[in-house]
Every structure is written in structure tokens, then in C-alpha cells.
Amino acid sequence: MTVLFNAPRPIRSVLVANRGEIACRVMRTCRRLGLRTVAVHSDADADALHVRSADDSHRIGAGPATESYLDMDAVLAAARASGADAIHPGYGFLSENAAFARRCEEAGIVFIGPTPDAVAAMGSKIEAKRIAVEAGVPTVPGYHGDDQDPVRLAAEAERIGYPVLIKASAGGGGRGMRLVERPQDFAAALETARTEARSAFGDDSVLLERYIANPRHLEVQLVGDSHGNLVHLFERDCSVQRNNQKVLEEAPAPNLPGAVRARLHDTALKLGRAIGYRSAGTVEFIMEAGGSEPYFLEMNTRLQVEHPVTEAITGIDLVEWQLLVAAGLPLPLDQDAIRAVGHAIEARVAAERPEASFQPSIGRIAALQAPVGLRFDTGVEGGSQVTPFYDSMLAKLIAHGPDRSAARDRLEQGLSELSVLGLATNQAFLRDCVARPAFAEGRATTRFLVENFPDGWKPQGVDRLRALAAAIWATRLPAAQSPWQERGGFRVTGARRPASVELELSDDHGTASARLTLGPDGFALRIDDRDIVLGPLDLGSGPVEVGGAPVAFRCADDVVHLSHRGLAASVRLRPAIDVDRSATLSAASDGTVVAPLHGLVTDISVSAGERVEKGRPLMKMEAMKLVHTLVAPIDGTVAALRCAVGDTVPADHHLIEIAPLGEE
Structure with missing residues (x-):
């Protein structure tokens, strides 16, 4: 796009300081406009789609964001090395970092976003509230002060009245945010919110707001x-x-x-004019359902x-x-x-x-x-x-x-x-x-x-999906090496005695014993004490459709990955005769606390020999920018700690062993 080449601040090459879908999305527009694109990546993203979509790419550090995508020096070094004229920050990471925007300008690199002053003014929710009030923009009653002493914050929460929201001042996306309904829960919620905020944004300051119920x-x-x-x-x-x-x-x-619609537009423009806003930005509001007064929440300068x-x-x-x-x-x-x-x-x-x-x-x-x-x-x-x-x-x-x-x-x-x-x-x-x-x-x-979903969302159709997986497994088996290894459905006596096989299956929804039967009327699966009748299915080499909806699947050894009507599973199936009974997994009720996913151990609140009750918080892990609290699965005594604060542990790693009462 020659207009950008000859603009007051010419742009010919854009480094996208981000990853994933937003990096790919920004690059699409850049390519359409004839601009060269540069990707940055961590070690974990070396072969990511956004890297392969760019004209050029540069490594900026290790997997954790703090060592790569949040490293301003590394990003700016990549921009200089690639000859990029401009940096697009996407969203998240450095997109609302005023210091980064300022360093781009100082380096002579166009920051594709608002001015550093605007980023700073709106980047702090506390400062943004002050500016909004001065501009005559209605805000939710709360505390937006600089005094971050926990005692002062607890006192302000009492003044505002419970329930109250704790919100990270430096970021969004729900990170560093906690709803507190009782005074006795405030201290713990504040600490968790600050931990998340510090990890995600490098700033643990918070503000408090009255909680609007609906x-x-x-x-x-x-x-x-x-x-x-x-x-x-x-x-x-x-x-x-x-x-x-x-x-x-x-x-x-x-x-x-x-x-109300007109008031939203007018109020947002009023705030934007108050800070001389440039580039794309979003002014967020909250309003009681059925009400007519929207309150300013924050402005996202990205x-x-x-x-x-x-x-x-x-x-x-x-x-x-x-x-x-x-x-x-x-x-x-x-x-x-x-x-x-x-x-x-x-x-x-x-x-x-x-x-x-x-x-x-x-x-x-x-x-x-x-x-x-x-x-x-x-x-x-x-x-x-x-x-x-x-x-x-x-x-x-x-x-x-x-x-x-x-x-x-x-x-x-x-x-x-x-x-x-x-x-x-x-x-x-x-x-x-x-x-x-x-x-x-x-x-x-x-x-x-x-x-x-008052009791939480529960998937419907899991057993049917498992039945489909079993039918695909039986039909798409690799060629047998001998007749004695053949597990297909054909039998000389099939008309009077349908072919069947006893299976053990497992997936994200648990494990189960099942019997798959193929007879004159098609496939049927009995899982535990439930019968799922699939009927005749065309599971040949072409596309598969069940009930008017396509079934997407991919087979890999004894695992069938499949999806039907939006529900997906990866089902591992094995003939029961092949299963080593001594290798079955113990249930969570045996007192073993395992890592739900790969992450960092950030806190352990118990010690070996300590008595605990079921549901008591034992430790915290940080993964995918969120803090996960792990609790005791049973009443008992801590028999062993198999991790320490600072450890990075894989999914399913045994973290804490609890001996049931009477077995200490």
C-alpha cells in the first residue's frame, strides 16, 4: 500500500510482538497492504503457525512469557535486527505497556497504538477512574487510591460494602480479579489476586469496586x-x-x-477526547440489567x-x-x-x-x-x-x-x-x-x-461418542498379521451370533468397561450397565455422517480422536484381554493430589504429618496465567510432600500423599 510507504511516518515492515491468532490476524492485513511481516517467538513457539506465516522470524527467549514476549529488550533487538519500521503489539503482553511504547518511539520505531501518555493514563485502572471522574463520566463506587496496604484495603472494602470486587489495576482478562462476599475471605482473596496480577502484568496493585449483582x-x-x-x-x-x-x-x-445506546457512545467519546486518544481503543462499561445508567469500568488502549x-x-x-x-x-x-x-x-x-x-x-x-x-x-x-x-x-x-x-x-x-x-x-x-x-x-x-448451569456444565452424549469411537476402532483397524489377530466384525456364524469384543476404554471423562457388538442390525455398545445402539453405520474409507452431522476422526494406534456435534474426545480402546490389571490407576479418593496440568508450584500451606480435612486448600500452582488452588481429596494426614515451592511439575505428577484416617 504505497500510501503507507509515503506517509508522514513511513511503514514498510511490521514486527508483530505477539503470538497465536492475533499475530496471524495482524499479518493477514499487513500482507494485503503489501507490508513485510516479522514474527518473534519463544522456544515453545519455534514451529508455531504465526512464525511460519511471517516473512521473517526471530527468537526472543525461553517459553515463559516473562523470558520472551514480555522482554522489551529482546523484542526491540529483534526489531532492529529485522529492519522493521513498526511494531504491532496485538493484545496482552506489551500491548498496554507505556514504557514499551515510549521505548519504541525513542528507538525510532513506529508503535502501532496510542501515545505512551494515553497508554499510561488508561493502563492504570486507578488513574483511569480519576480521569473519568474529572471528565464527568459516571464510575462504579469504589476505592482507587494509591495506598495499597492490606489493612487500608480491608477498611475500604468495609466502607464500600460487601460483596466487593478486587481488580488488578494494571491489566484485564479476569486475571487478578476476585469477588469477595464476606470480610473473613478478603485477605486470602487479596493475596491470590495480587499473585495473579504480579505474574500476568508485573504489577500487584489493585482497586476495589462495589459488586453489581446482575x-x-x-x-x-x-x-x-x-x-x-x-x-x-x-x-x-x-x-x-x-x-x-x-x-x-x-x-x-x-x-x-x-x-442508553446514545449515552454509551457519547460517554466513550467524551473520555477519548479527554486524553486526546489516537489509534483503536475500547471503553468498557457495566450496567445493571434493565437499568439505564452505564458505569465506566476501564479503557483498553489496544x-x-x-x-x-x-x-x-x-x-x-x-x-x-x-x-x-x-x-x-x-x-x-x-x-x-x-x-x-x-x-x-x-x-x-x-x-x-x-x-x-x-x-x-x-x-x-x-x-x-x-x-x-x-x-x-x-x-x-x-x-x-x-x-x-x-x-x-x-x-x-x-x-x-x-x-x-x-x-x-x-x-x-x-x-x-x-x-x-x-x-x-x-x-x-x-x-x-x-x-x-x-x-x-x-x-x-x-x-x-x-x-x-447452576451445577456446572456437563457434556451430553459422551457415551454415544465413545460408542462411535469403538465402532471406528473396530472398523479402521490396521491389517492383521494372521487370522488369529483379526478383530474385524466378519464371522461365519455372524447371522446367529453377532461378533463382540470386551473393551477397556479411557478418555478425559474417565475409564469404563464396555462390550462392542456388531450384528445384523449394526453396532451397539454396552458401557457398564448402559446400552448405546448406533445401528447400521457406513464406516468405510470415506467421510462419516451420523444423525445428519459429520463425524471427524483421526486414528493413532489404540486412540481414536473424534468430534461430533461439537463434542470431542480422545478415546483409548484396548481389548480387555490385553489390559494389565495391575497397571490400573488409583482413584483420586486414595488421597493422592496430582498436578491437573503442567505448571509452577507457587505455595504449599501444609507440612508432612499435618492433619487435614477434605476440601482444605493444600497448595497453589500457576499455569496458563492463572492460579489454581489444590485441595485435600479426603480427610487424613499428610504422609508425603513430593514437590517444593518453585518446582515446575508436569501434568499428573504426584504432589502430595494423604493417608486416610486410621492408616497414618
Whole structure:
């Protein structure tokens, strides 16, 4: 794009100081505009998709983000070595670091984002609240002071009144945020919030806010330039959240009175003008469901994860606008020329297990197939390794339609067709969320998950998926070396005595004994005391479809990776006669505390010989930017500690052994 080559601040080569889907997404626009792209990567990402998508790439450190993507010296050195004119920070990592933006300017490298002063002003939630109040923007009652003494914070929480929210001042994404409902829980929640904030943002300062019980989370997309122009690109609703992290986002916000919509836009513009905002940024608000007064929460001085829904309804490429503004050019359109057409909804696909309290999952993706006709932003593909070092989000699926109903229908269908094989994802959970009446009718608040899944989300159809895996396993077996090794379904006596095999199967949902039968009426599986009848199936060499929906699968030795209607599993199947009974795993009730995933041991609160009760917190681990508290599975006595603070342990590592009462 010659206009960028000849702009006041010329841009020809862009280093993307990020990874995953956002790095790939930024590079797509850069390539379309004729710009050279440079990737940076940690050791863990050496073969990542974003690295192979760039024109050039540079190693910047080890796997942990603090030793790579958060290392300003390493990123700037890569920019100099590659000859990059500009750096796009994406979101997360250094995207809202004022010192980094300033160092880019000092090095003569264009920072594709707002000015360092604007980043600093809004980067601290405490300072942002002060600016908002001075600008006449309504804020949630709370404490935004510099005194971070725990005693002062506890006193302020009492003044505000419980329940109260503790929020990291330097970041977002739900990290460093805790809801506290009772005074006696405040100290522990504060320490956990500070630990997460320090790990994710390098700053453990917090602010306190009154907890609004049933809120909607609304936000306005702004873009400004260095010529005094500032516009909004309408609003988004991001109310469906878990642990204060967004799950589903849409634009425009449904069921929003016109007067409230106008107030959102006007208030966001007022705040943007107060700081002379330049580049893309988002002003976030919270509002009681059914209310009419949106309160300012924070401003994110970067591109948002959910920006594709705004792009879908406006037809504007926000990364392109960021590039134009960074190059010193004016915005291509004024406010009157920006129109919203139709409705768009985005779902965040993450490597996690919703049925297990959203525990992150790691491993290698066996295969990935995106649905046709929907936008799919991702940084992974078949063969990609998902590590414990970074956020668990794998991709974003975005549906756009002429109205909200059409967009929702397309997203639900897309979530059924998308297949990610090889590790657990939240895909089926997302599909169930989109199908719930509260979401379908546009009535979701941040309490959506609590109200719709009060006992937690549980997958439906696990046994049917296992039955499909068993049928595929039996049909797609490798050729036998002799007739005595043949496990196919053909039998001379098959008409009167169906072929069957006793199986032991295991997957993320547990282990089970089963019998697979193939008779004149097709396949059937008996799991424990449950019968699953599949009937006739065409499991030849071509595509497989069951119940009108495709079955995606990949076989590897005795494991079948498969996905059907959004539910996926990796099922290990073996004939029962081949299973070594002495090698069966002991249940969690035996008192063994194991690592739920690869991570760092950050705290151990018990010692050998100490008596503990079931449910008592024993230790903390940090993985995928979150702090996980592990509790005692039984009443008993700590028999052994098999880890220490500072240890990096793999998934399933035995951490603590608890002897049941009476066996000490």
C-alpha cells in the first residue's frame, strides 16, 4: 500500500510482538497492504503457525512469557535486527505497556497504538477512574487510591460494602480479579489476586469496586487519529463470561434502549477526547440489567480480542486503520459515513475442560477443520503443540448475519461443524451456551453461566461418542498379521451370533468397561450397565455422517480422536484381554493430589504429618496465567510432600500423599 510507504511516518515492515491468532490476524492485513511481516517467538513457539506465516522470524527467549514476549529488550533487538519500521503489539503482553511504547518511539520505531501518555493514563485502572471522574463520566463506587496496604484495603472494602470486587489495576482478562462476599475471605482473596496480577502484568496493585449483582458488560469501540478526529464504531455486548473472562461477544448490543445506546457512545467519546486518544481503543462499561445508567469500568488502549464482530458489522478493517493512524494519516471515514449492517457474534474456542471447572488442557492438536462460511481466526493447526505457558484460547469463530437470529443460528451450526481433535476444548459448552433461551433472546448478563448451569456444565452424549469411537476402532483397524489377530466384525456364524469384543476404554471423562457388538442390525455398545445402539453405520474409507452431522476422526494406534456435534474426545480402546490389571490407576479418593496440568508450584500451606480435612486448600500452582488452588481429596494426614515451592511439575505428577484416617 504505497500510501503507507509515503506517509508522514513511513511503514514498510511490521514486527508483530505477539503470538497465536492475533499475530496471524495482524499479518493477514499487513500482507494485503503489501507490508513485510516479522514474527518473534519463544522456544515453545519455534514451529508455531504465526512464525511460519511471517516473512521473517526471530527468537526472543525461553517459553515463559516473562523470558520472551514480555522482554522489551529482546523484542526491540529483534526489531532492529529485522529492519522493521513498526511494531504491532496485538493484545496482552506489551500491548498496554507505556514504557514499551515510549521505548519504541525513542528507538525510532513506529508503535502501532496510542501515545505512551494515553497508554499510561488508561493502563492504570486507578488513574483511569480519576480521569473519568474529572471528565464527568459516571464510575462504579469504589476505592482507587494509591495506598495499597492490606489493612487500608480491608477498611475500604468495609466502607464500600460487601460483596466487593478486587481488580488488578494494571491489566484485564479476569486475571487478578476476585469477588469477595464476606470480610473473613478478603485477605486470602487479596493475596491470590495480587499473585495473579504480579505474574500476568508485573504489577500487584489493585482497586476495589462495589459488586453489581446482575450486570451487563457493554463496550464501545473508538478510533482516533493525530489530526483531531475521533469516532466510535458502535458498541458490543460481552456479558457472557466465566471467571471474568469473556466467552461470547456480539455487536451491536441486543435489547438496548436507544437512549442508553446514545449515552454509551457519547460517554466513550467524551473520555477519548479527554486524553486526546489516537489509534483503536475500547471503553468498557457495566450496567445493571434493565437499568439505564452505564458505569465506566476501564479503557483498553489496544485492539480487543472481540474486534472481529465490529469489523463484521461495519466492514472496516481495524488493523488497517491502526496502521494508517500510526503512519500519521487521517481516518478514512468520518462519523456520519460509518454504518452498522446486520449482527455478528463471536465465540472464543479455548483448550480447556468446562466440565472440570475450565481446567486448561495441553497437548498436540491431531487435526483441525474449520466450518465453511464463517470467519475463523486462529493461530493453530493440525500438529500444533498447546503448551502451559500462554493463554488457553485457540481460536475465535465469528458469525455474521442480516439480523441477530440469523447470526446466532449460523454460529450454533458452526460450533457443531468445527472439529479440533487431540485435546479437550470448550466447543460443546459454547454450542450449549448459544442454544440457551436466555442467550437466544438477548437477555444474558454476567450471571449467565451461574443461572444456566447452576451445577456446572456437563457434556451430553459422551457415551454415544465413545460408542462411535469403538465402532471406528473396530472398523479402521490396521491389517492383521494372521487370522488369529483379526478383530474385524466378519464371522461365519455372524447371522446367529453377532461378533463382540470386551473393551477397556479411557478418555478425559474417565475409564469404563464396555462390550462392542456388531450384528445384523449394526453396532451397539454396552458401557457398564448402559446400552448405546448406533445401528447400521457406513464406516468405510470415506467421510462419516451420523444423525445428519459429520463425524471427524483421526486414528493413532489404540486412540481414536473424534468430534461430533461439537463434542470431542480422545478415546483409548484396548481389548480387555490385553489390559494389565495391575497397571490400573488409583482413584483420586486414595488421597493422592496430582498436578491437573503442567505448571509452577507457587505455595504449599501444609507440612508432612499435618492433619487435614477434605476440601482444605493444600497448595497453589500457576499455569496458563492463572492460579489454581489444590485441595485435600479426603480427610487424613499428610504422609508425603513430593514437590517444593518453585518446582515446575508436569501434568499428573504426584504432589502430595494423604493417608486416610486410621492408616497414618
